[in-house]
Amino acid sequence: MQDTPKNQTPQENTSTQGTPIGSLGEFGLINRIANTARLKNESSLKGIGDDAAVLNMGEQCTVVSTDLLMEGIHFDLMYTPLKHLGYKSVAVNISDIIAMNAQPTQVTVSLAISSRFPLEAIDEFYAGVRAACDNYQVDLIGGDTSSSIKGFFISVTALGVAKEEDIAYRHNAKVGDHICVTGDLGAAYLGLQLLEREKKIYLESPGVQPNLEGHDYLVGRQLRPEPRQDIQRLLKTLKVKPNAMIDISDGLASELLHICESAQVGCRIYDENIPLNQKTLEMAQTFGIDPLTCALSGGEDYELLFTVDNKYIEELETLHGISIIGRITEMSEGRKIYNKSGSSHDLIAQGWKHLSA
């Protein structure tokens, strides 16, 4: 995986040069992808090259997740390198599998592209797909390729395995559980604001070089999220079983409300416990946004939000990278966020799209 680009001139990842995709044909393109997709999991009996892939999941449960990513809605090719896009497309689906407390094992990646993209663009995209598959030891087992009239569309389906008793369903949250989040929140949203700002400047004055110097952390959080398999493994090693778990793709508030709604419970969280990176605090100030709003309603952090029984609290309190932000309560107590002074208000799922509007 290449480093997060610094001072890169924003430009579309297309070119009038390069190999036209039509010269390969669909089957040529499939072979090109299949040839670089080595199978790593014993459960992958057959990958690309038949009507369907064949997996042998043995005694365990199969977990399936799917996502659609649309150019102009989910990503902007003006500042998203295709390799990062390929990486992120796979990573966000792996994140869903991990959020079930399952082991990701396979992905299918489907792509529709217009003829404005040369073959080299597809290669870049799949280099990112491959990098994510390698990092998470996941097999690329299939997909579909198509032309599109306009734009770049991606559909990814991820599969994983888990013992039934290990699966962390949202509805499993129990009254009295501690609410935990991994890493820090809000950074991916500010990374997006930065990229959007530089894009706007560039479009208004094409001579001006974008200035992303010193913003690696925020931009990296937006362009190259990493599913928290490390934390999932750590919890397993410590024999800490999360009751409910979800990955934070739409902002903390929205995800916590999903858990509460599924489990028919309430919650109480404390704003001072919500983890924020120093860079997030600084950039929120620059943009004049409340950093807490970025954490609650900014999306795409891909951290884990989970609930655990009180018996695990001592193990968890000593761990780096996990913050205990509140408790699950009875439904009748509502879903509340408290500030330092002890006053509270209702949690609202704004979603990051409303935030940016």
Added chain:
Amino acid sequence: MQDTPKNQTPQENTSTQGTPIGSLGEFGLINRIANTARLKNESSLKGIGDDAAVLNMGEQCTVVSTDLLMEGIHFDLMYTPLKHLGYKSVAVNISDIIAMNAQPTQVTVSLAISSRFPLEAIDEFYAGVRAACDNYQVDLIGGDTSSSIKGFFISVTALGVAKEEDIAYRHNAKVGDHICVTGDLGAAYLGLQLLEREKKIYLESPGVQPNLEGHDYLVGRQLRPEPRQDIQRLLKTLKVKPNAMIDISDGLASELLHICESAQVGCRIYDENIPLNQKTLEMAQTFGIDPLTCALSGGEDYELLFTVDNKYIEELETLHGISIIGRITEMSEGRKIYNKSGSSHDLIAQGWKHLSA
């Protein structure tokens, strides 16, 4: 499922009336879909409503297939009712699972749509999805919904189960195997030509009513293909195990060459044995196309092409709905099609897109 439309005025399945999708929000839309998706398979532990669906495939193999369908490339909303589109999107993926000789069990359906479509359009589409799921006893277990800048995009992933020894891989074709096809070929392509002709007439003279009277068969083959689960079951009942199997989505020639390429074998087929419907013969004459070309290179018939050992030949010869069209040969003998007079030429995978160009 509604009947294939007759004399329907072609118009886009959109409306300025109806409920705007934005009024529901993404989660409202997901709930609406989830509420009508009843789980039918014991293996579906959890469907829509968590980070991922959870399946328990027990002792058997999991089979996975995925397809992308793009407006303007794979379908034309001018003459494709959305309910048929929903049905076909699921059906073509189920067809891939059946072509592995597996039992289809679950599907995920993802949809991206522009704001020109009202909520009622989505309901129509999912009514078709549900009809296909009901017909094939398959569970809708997940998916993703997104807005699109322009157009209607569908991504479907189907899962199935099979015992490992039952799976009919393409590479399993053996020299000496008989080559069989189900049903008849070329009709779906001619159905498409008919729909395209009526669209053209309508666009040139909007007052003229399209005339599809008497063409139910051909139009139905295009708009509402049915995967041949009946034949799969029949073969199972007769204890006839196909060695290699594939569904015919791109035309007989292309699919047979896929099998030959995977198994590194040759083939010899006889044009007089290729099954053609009387309606196909008549319409091919109307359009001035060779009906055999429609069968070899016209797509979307979704019939099964399979190879079987000689020991099964007596059972197969007596069956309705299965045609024995040739034999698998040594690689060195090439891939040939013979006509009545005994002369032959090489099979070529033209694909239906070239045919229509």
